[in-house]
Amino acid sequence: MKKLPVNCPSCESPLVASQLSCSECETVISGSYSLPVLLQLSKEDQDFIFEFILTSGSLKKMAAKMAKSYPTVRNKLDDILEKINALKTN
Amino acid sequence: MKTLLFKPFEKYSEQKLLITGVIATLIGALVAYVLNCRFVGVFQMIFDDNTIIQSLIDNIIIICCLTIFLFIAAKLIYKKTRLIDIILTALISFIPFYILPFFNINDTLMKSTKELGGRFFPDVVTQMSLETLLPLVGFSIFGLFVLIWCIALLYNGFKTAANAKGIKAMVIFGVALILADIASRYLIFYLN
Numbered sequence: 001m002k003k004l005p006v007n008c009p010s011c012e013s014p015l016v017a018s019q020l021s022c023s024e025c026e027t028v029i030s031g032s033y034s035l036p037v038l039l040q041l042s043k044e045d046q047d048f049i050f051e052f053i054l055t056s057g058s059l060k061k062m063a064a065k066m067a068k069s070y071p072t073v074r075n076k077l078d079d080i081l082e083k084i085n086a087l088k089t090n
Numbered sequence: 091m092k093t094l095l096f097k098p099f100e101k102y103s104e105q106k107l108l109i110t111g112v113i114a115t116l117i118g119a120l121v122a123y124v125l126n127c128r129f130v131g132v133f134q135m136i137f138d139d140n141t142i143i144q145s146l147i148d149n150i151i152i153i154c155c156l157t158i159f160l161f162i163a164a165k166l167i168y169k170k171t172r173l174i175d176i177i178l179t180a181l182i183s184f185i186p187f188y189i190l191p192f193f194n195i196n197d198t199l200m201k202s203t204k205e206l207g208g209r210f211f212p213d214v215v216t217q218m219s220l221e222t223l224l225p226l227v228g229f230s231i232f233g234l235f236v237l238i239w240c241i242a243l244l245y246n247g248f249k250t251a252a253n254a255k256g257i258k259a260m261v262i263f264g265v266a267l268i269l270a271d272i273a274s275r276y277l278i279f280y281l282n
Contacts, residue, residue, distance in 0.1 A: 064103075067101065070103070
């Protein structure tokens with residue numbers, strides 16, 4: 001799966017979606033839509049959140065699944081929360 | 091291997107670390123007793139006759155001091171720090187020190203240090219035999235390596251438990267470690 005670019009490769013500003021298209025009828029919608037906060041996270045962070053939801057929010061289960069200790073997983077979640085808060089503020 | 095030796099707190103579960111830490115502490119106390127060594131502070135070891143109970147109490151005091159001071163420091167940095175993670179940091183990080191008593195097999199180092207006494211080192215070195223001097227030099231070099239290893243383990247454990255980052259966290263950790271060392275020396279001296 002291709003990685004969705006979230007920052008401009010030239011000036012590193014956040015990118016916005018300016019065109020959406022239907023793969024069936026080829027309808028194209030143009031505009032300026034900002035990307036949801038979760039999509040602006042790195043692939044690794046998005047995967048972590050996905051796993052978090054799949055384990056019903058249990059860090060202990062996640063730690064066992066990822067073969068990491070509980071505090072390591074909790075720290076990762078805290079770091080992601082920090083990033084989300086920073087993205088929401090910007 | 092690097093994770094196992096320096097960052098076990100990032101990977102292994104509480105149960106595994108707790109079992110390893112408790113067993114190692116008991117073995118460490120036994121080894122220190124058999125080989126006539128005493129841990130009389132977080133960073134101090136002496137060669138002296140002792141009892142198994144004394145040896146065990148020494149280790150417990152050191153682990154408790156490390157736990158108390160590192161836990162207070164961790165709480166200052168990160169409110170969600172769990173006590174168990176700090177206990178595990180103290181238990182596991184002290185394991186490398188349990189290797190040091192093996193340098194005193196047949197009281198080798200006890201005899202060497204007694205021979206050294208309080209004399210000025212450069213003078214006495216020329217008078218000492220190579221047989222006496224070599225274990226001392228070996229112990230000093232290995233001791234330094236063990237000390238660095240122990241501090242690295244302590245810091246990595248603390249960092250994981252308290253999600254610590256940056257210079258401020260390092261300074262708080264350093265102060266807590268020094269206070270734990272001072273407190274353990276006093277407690278062992280007065281209680282044990």
